[in-house]
Amino acid sequence: MNDFHDAFIEAFSLIFDLDADLVEIINLSLKITFSGVALSALIGLPLGAAAALLRFPGRGTVVVLLNALMGLPPVVVGLVVYLLLSRAGPFGVLGLLFTPTAMIIAQCFLITPIIAALTRQTTADLWDEYSDQLRSLGATPARAVPTLLFDARVTLLTTILAGFGRAFGEVGAVMLVGGNIAHSTRVMTTAIALETSKGDLPLALGLGMILLLLSLVINGGAYVLGDMARRKLK
Amino acid sequence: MTASILPLVLDKLCFNARGERLIHDLTATLHGGTRTILLGPNGAGKSLTLRLAHGLLSPSSGSVRWEGSSAQAAHERQAMVFQRPVMLRRSAAANVDYALSLRGIGRRARRPLVEEALARAGLGDMAKRSARVLSAGEQQRLALARAWAVNPEVLFLDEPTANLDPAATRAVEEMIAAIHESGATIIMTTHDLGQARRVADEILFLHRGHLMEQMTAETFFARPQSAEAQAFLKGDLLW
Numbered sequence: 345m346n347d348f349h350d351a352f353i354e355a356f357s358l359i360f361d362l363d364a365d366l367v368e369i370i371n372l373s374l375k376i377t378f379s380g381v382a383l384s385a386l387i388g389l390p391l392g393a394a395a396a397l398l399r400f401p402g403r404g405t406v407v408v409l410l411n412a413l414m415g416l417p418p419v420v421v422g423l424v425v426y427l428l429l430s431r432a433g434p435f436g437v438l439g440l441l442f443t444p445t446a447m448i449i450a451q452c453f454l455i456t457p458i459i460a461a462l463t464r465q466t467t468a469d470l471w472d473e474y475s476d477q478l479r480s481l482g483a484t485p486a487r488a489v490p491t492l493l494f495d496a497r498v499t500l501l502t503t504i505l506a507g508f509g510r511a512f513g514e515v516g517a518v519m520l521v522g523g524n525i526a527h528s529t530r531v532m533t534t535a536i537a538l539e540t541s542k543g544d545l546p547l548a549l550g551l552g553m554i555l556l557l558l559s560l561v562i563n564g565g566a567y568v569l570g571d572m573a574r575r576k577l578k
Numbered sequence: 579m580t581a582s583i584l585p586l587v588l589d590k591l592c593f594n595a596r597g598e599r600l601i602h603d604l605t606a607t608l609h610g611g612t613r614t615i616l617l618g619p620n621g622a623g624k625s626l627t628l629r630l631a632h633g634l635l636s637p638s639s640g641s642v643r644w645e646g647s648s649a650q651a652a653h654e655r656q657a658m659v660f661q662r663p664v665m666l667r668r669s670a671a672a673n674v675d676y677a678l679s680l681r682g683i684g685r686r687a688r689r690p691l692v693e694e695a696l697a698r699a700g701l702g703d704m705a706k707r708s709a710r711v712l713s714a715g716e717q718q719r720l721a722l723a724r725a726w727a728v729n730p731e732v733l734f735l736d737e738p739t740a741n742l743d744p745a746a747t748r749a750v751e752e753m754i755a756a757i758h759e760s761g762a763t764i765i766m767t768t769h770d771l772g773q774a775r776r777v778a779d780e781i782l783f784l785h786r787g788h789l790m791e792q793m794t795a796e797t798f799f800a801r802p803q804s805a806e807a808q809a810f811l812k813g814d815l816l817w
Contacts, residue, residue, distance in 0.1 A: 476634055477664035481680050481728075482654060491676070495667040576708060 351549030358550050365527075370554070373531040376444055376518070377511045380451030384511075385504050388456045392463025393489045397471045410464060413457030418450075422520030425450040429521065442523040447531070450517040455507040462503040467492040501570045505563060512559055583644040583652045583731055584610035584763060586631060590640035593626055593787075601626055601787045603640070608780075610731075613754075613764040615774045615795070618784035619810065624767035625661075625736050627784065631765065632658050632734050654681065657725035658734040662741065663717040665709035670701055670720050673709045677724045691727055699723035699753065715746025722753045726760075733757055735766035739773065751776060771811070775799060783807045 358366050395406055427433050429441040429449070440446045470492050478488050493500065515533035522529035524538055532555045539548035586608040593601035601623045608614055616624040629635040631642055633653055644652035657677075666673050674695045678688045696702050699719040704712065709720060718738060725733055735754065739747040754777065758764050768774055774781065778795035783804070790804040802808050 474664060474666075476629075476658075476660060479634055480632060480656075480658040481677050483680055487680065491666070497667075 347545050347549060350546035351553065354546040355550035355553040358547075359554065366551075366554075368527065369530055369532055369535055369551075370558070372444065372529070373512070373533070373555075374558075376447050376451065376531060377508065379448045380455060380511050381504060381508050383448065383452045384455040384459050384507055387452075388459030388507075389463050389493050389500065390489055391456075392460040392465075393467040393492045394485070395460070395464045396468040397475070397488055397492065398485055407464065410457055410461040414461050416454055416457065418454055418514050418516035419520065421453045422450055422517030425453060425517065425521050441521060442525060442529060444522070444529060446521040447518040447529060450521045451511045451514065454514060454517060455511050458510060459503055459507045462506060463493075463496075463500060466496045466499045466503065470496050498570050498573045501566055501573075505566050508562065509559065512562075513555070580655075581646050582610055583647055583655045584608065585645060586732070586765075587643040588627070588631060588640070589643060591627070591630055591637045591642065592639045593623075593630060593635065594638040599638075599787065601630070601637075604787075604789045605640075606782060606789060606792055608763075608765060610763050611761075612779040613758055613766070613777055614780045614782060615778035616765070616767040616782045616784060617769070617771075617774050617778075617810075619769055619815075621786070622769075622784040623787040624769075624784055626787075627782075628658075628734050628736050628765065628767055632656060634658075655731040656734065657728055657730035657732075658736065659718070659721045659725050659738050661737040663714075663721035665712070665717055665720065667710060668708070669706050670709045670712065671696060671705040673720060674724045674727050677728055681728050695723040695727035696720075698726065698756070700749070713746075715742050715749060718742060718746065718750055719753060722750065722757070726753075726757050726762075730762055732763045732765060735764065737767050737769070739768075739770070747773075771813075783810070785810075 392410075395403065395410065425446065426441065428435050429438070429446050430436055431441070440449070471488075474488075474492070474495070478491065483491065513533060515537055518529075518531060519534050519537065522531070522534065524530050524534035530538075532551055536548045536551045536555070539545075539551065588604055588606045588608075591601055591604040592599060604627060616627055618624050626635065630637050633642070633649065666676060668676070671692050674692045675688050678691055679685075683691070693702070693705070696705050699722060701716060701720055701723065704716065709717065712720060722738070738754070739750050742750065751773070754764060754766070764777075766777065768777075774795070781791065781793060781795050781798040782789060783791040783798065783802070783806075785804075785806045790806055791798060791802065798807070799811065802811055
């Protein structure tokens, strides 16, 4: 129980002291997560909507694959990206291993399937409602995809948040490809893992609380936004 | 003036679903300028025929032929309004604007067209409202305004007033009359005899996927040929 007491004190002192190292870690965490989620949304949203409305042979397989990929083990993703980016790997020449870019790539692998699969579900329901009308108006599939995404925007905000939650709290993949290097690739989650293994539980817990708090703030903000949009729409 | 896409020829149309034949050898020619009503009880195949003609469904056999132009070009001269209006999750004005943008009309040219379309539907002061908070009658008028905005030569209507109360039905019928007067050909389904009497110039009477009669409304209501049509007009329950 003492640990929690100490952790609260540690967390508060961390926040109020605005420790420079801590700020750096938080900044990097946010930067990597937002970049990863943005990139994933850019790929996953149109991919999901296209899977919802296009009828092509093998579509069922794609859907099952997308759904299965939602549960990708982060460590495996980390390992694959590690192999791709390592010196001997196909993209080794880029020298990206143990950089923030590598971490963003790993998160992108993790989150894109989540966003695509959830987007497919949402837009498939909407397409059931819209398809006759849009086809009557003469919308091609290429035109219908952005329409579906725009009209599902409120629900898709939650989808993106799901991806955000996964990325922000993820440790296995970013640890492997980032390496948890101080002042370079250390983020909230890898710092927590490190402090825990070093035995500094109050600091680890304090960092954990800050992670939770940030997650709450971001989700709360998105909820308010979504609620405002929903009320305006119906 | 672009060349007309009419007459529309439905040639031995058949449509099967789940191993069952729902439309049987339907052959008809529809000419321009009229208000044609596809009449019949539920399940007669009215909506299916409309969807086949509009190209939302492909016939199992037989063909739908428009005059002159390609299927693609002909489709651009058509619009359709459904029984349950499909409202995009955006403002009333944006719903109309979307339809116009799909016809390749530039943003600046669209604005006055949107205003005009909403005004014609009596929705001028609701332009900025979300389409989905409008009443059922307003939504159907908006759907009509959206279809009218693209200036179709042929307007398909699938039971446009089935979910509406008498006042809203009247408003919709008035809009249909105005659209017809502006030069569009109306092809509409209904199972409502009163509506058929009010609206139709020509009747296609369908029963169980068969076209039983095609004649002017006047003749149909005075001297229906088939036993089914006679029963339907008498108010007997047909199925």
